[in-house]
Amino acid sequence: MSKSKPKQITPAKPRAVCAQVEEVPAMCPTCQSTDRTGYEGIIERQISGTKRDGTPFNLVRWLSCTCKGCGQRLRVRRFENRP
Numbered sequence: 898m899s900k901s902k903p904k905q906i907t908p909a910k911p912r913a914v915c916a917q918v919e920e921v922p923a924m925c926p927t928c929q930s931t932d933r934t935g936y937e938g939i940i941e942r943q944i945s946g947t948k949r950d951g952t953p954f955n956l957v958r959w960l961s962c963t964c965k966g967c968g969q970r971l972r973v974r975r976f977e978n979r980p
Contacts, residue, residue, distance in 0.1 A: 923962075923973040930966030936973070937961045946976075954978050 922931040940959040947953050954976035962971050 923971060925964040925966060925969050925971060927969045928964065928967040930964055932965040933962045933971065934965060935962065948976050952976075952978070 923933070924931050925933070938961045942957050943955065944957045945953075945955045956977040956979050958975045958977060960973045960975065962973065963969070964971060
């Protein structure tokens with residue numbers, strides 16, 4: 898009869914607290930659709946400032962895409978705050 902080692906029980910790790918943020922997708926001004934193709938030409942500029950709601954940003958990105966509803970070309974502007 899062989900003796901097997903008892904199974905070690907590892908202590909449970911606490912779950913990380915996850916903050917939820919809401920991102921509003923860009924909407925086509927022609928047909929109000931949010932269905933679009935993937936972003937193509939991306940332009941980035943190191944520009945600092947604050948958005949209308951008072952949030953600081955230090956990077957502006959312009960992303961080009963096409964609306965799948967009507968074919969309208971769109972340029973989405975994103976304000977980001979990178980450390």
